[in-house]
Amino acid sequence: MTLVQHTHIELKEADPVEPDQIVTKALADFQQAVEDRLKAVEAKSADNAALVGRLDKIEAKVSRPFVANAPSIVTPDENVERxxxxxxxxxxxxxxxxxxxxxxxxxxxxxxxxxxxxxxxxxxxxxxxxxxxxxxxxxxxxxxxxxxVNEVQVGEVGETDDRPESEPSxxxxxxxxxxxxxxxxxxxxxxxxxxxxxxxxxxxxxxxxxxxxxxxxxxxxxxxxxxEGVMNSDEIGTVEAGTDAVTATDIIDTFYAIASGYSSTGSWLMNRSTMAAVRKLTDAQGSYLWQASIAAGTPPTLMGRPVYEAVDMDGPDAGKSPIIFGDFASGYLIxxxxxxxxxxxxxxxxxxxxxxxxxxxxxxxxxxxxxxxxxxxxxx
Missing domain, CATH: 3.30.2400 (Major capsid protein gp5 fold)
Known part of the structure; x- marks a missing residue:
């Protein structure tokens, strides 16, 4: 029988660790992980907030009402000048x-x-x-x-007739x-x-x-x-009223006194007193000639054309000219x-x-x- 000798190995345990230390460390590690996670979330939120803010500004600019003739961009030179x-x-x-x-x-x-x-x-x-x-x-x-002054005159001619000459002046x-x-x-x-x-x-x-x-x-x-004022010009036409007060007939005569090309784009001009008198006028069927504005910011109409107030116009008194009508864009230049x-x-x-x-x-x-x-x- 052979005897085998075993070497005795002594196992030495590590230093003992207190349970409360283990818990404290675990809590500290957990807290640090939570804080790191919160910082990451906050960083993303800040980026999102900045993006939302930029989008809000763009939307506000797009939603602004358009203003006719307003400059879309103010150049640096304009800013400096102003x-x-x-x-x-x-x-x-x-x-x-x-x-x-x-x-x-x-x-x-x-x-x-x-x-x-x-x-x-x-x-x-x-x-x-x-x-x-x-x-x-x-x-x-x-x-x-x-x-x-004088337009070109056009004549009727036959196939072989001489063509007339006409020259404007x-x-x-x-x-x-x-x-x-x-x-x-x-x-x-x-x-x-x-x-x-x-x-x-x-x-x-x-x-x-x-x-x-x-x-x-x-x-x-x-x-x-x-x-030169429109009422002081000798070039415009005049409708003579039959009485010393404005009547429905006068309004109709004034409207048709100018060519349809001008009346279709014409405007009425009168002061507030005349407006009050004209607003009461009716036709043969009892319908008012004056039509009130159908929307805010639009003028009332008379014979289908807009009416504007001018404080400098004469009132509806005898011998006065209280109303003017026509195409001002064609007739008057500023x-x-x-x-x-x-x-x-x-x-x-x-x-x-x-x-x-x-x-x-x-x-x-x-x-x-x-x-x-x-x-x-x-x-x-």
Whole structure:
């Protein structure tokens, strides 16, 4: 028998670990894992929030209503020019590289193109004739326009007959601009308040005053120191009323006094008193000639054509001409002499804390096609 000797191996246990340490470590590892997971989720949420914000901005821009004639993009040059203009209004300091001077004799500053356009658009809200007449920009003190006098005459001919000759003839008419101006007083406190949109304030004030002046010129201007008014032109036709008051017959006669090509696109112009009188008129069947507006922002109609109020028109009194009708776009031309000049006056109102802005512009107007318009004159 063989004896096998076994070597005795002693196993030594590791250092004992307390149970509470095991639990504490496990909890710490779990907490760290949770925190790491939360950070990852928050990072994704932040990215999503930024994306949502960008989408909201895009949607807001797309949803904005379209404004006719409004610039879709404001270029950096326009921004610089507008900022320089507002800085001039507030401080009187001029950036020669940015702002354009008016003629040397005036010493003024020309308003930026966008500001000038805004003012002219707002003027149309106060001057109804500008709203539907034709307009043109003038670059000089006089605009000469050719006007057709005699049209080409067409004759009937046989197969071998001689063809008649016919040549149109023209005359030349002149359109001159006349100056209008307004003083806009602003307190120094208002100028110093950076929260005030000074450019908008000036534009609104100027548009209101220029619009009121224009409305008078385009209706009753004398044509010598003012634009020629439609009611003072000898070229437009006249319908003589049978009585000293407006009747339904007068309205019908006035409507049909001009060619259908003009009446189909024509507009009525009268003051508020005349509107009240005309609104009561009825035809033989008792139906009112006047039709109220069918939607907000649209004018009422008379004989199917729009009616506009002009405060400078005569009232429905004996011997007066209270109504004019026709195609103003064909019959009346407004000439805008480009440039709205602003001069800052810090001295004449200094004792009262007032800074005055002298704003001027030049505009002309005249009847260019009398056959497109006609007026109603009441019996004296």
């Amino acid at each position: 900022k320089a203009f507002v800085n001039y209004l507030r401080s009187g300091r001029v950036e020669e590289k940015t702002l354009a001077y008016a003629p040397p004799s005036t010493g003024g500053i020309l308003a930026p193109d966008q500001t000038a356009k805004t003012i002219i658009e707002r003027i149309a809200e106060f001057s109804p004739v500008r709203g539907f007449a034709s307009t043109i920009s003038m670059s000089g003190p006089l605009l000469q326009l050719p006007r057709l 023209f005359e030349q008419i002149d359109l001159k601009p006349f100056e209008m101006a307004v003083i806009v007083p602003v307190t120094r406190v208002l100028l110093e308040d950076s929260q005030i949109d000074l450019e908008a304030y000036i534009a609104a004030h100027v548009a209101r005053r220029f619009g009121q002046k224009e409305a008078g010129w385009f209706v009753k201007g004398n044509g010598t120191t003012q634009a 000439g805008d002499r480009v440039g709205i000049s602003t001069l800052r006056d810090e001295y004449t109102g200094a004792s009262n804390g007032i800074v005055k802005f002298h704003v001027r512009r030049r505009v002309g107007g005249r009847v260019v096609l009398g056959e497109a318009l006609t007026k109603l004159t009441l019996k004296a």
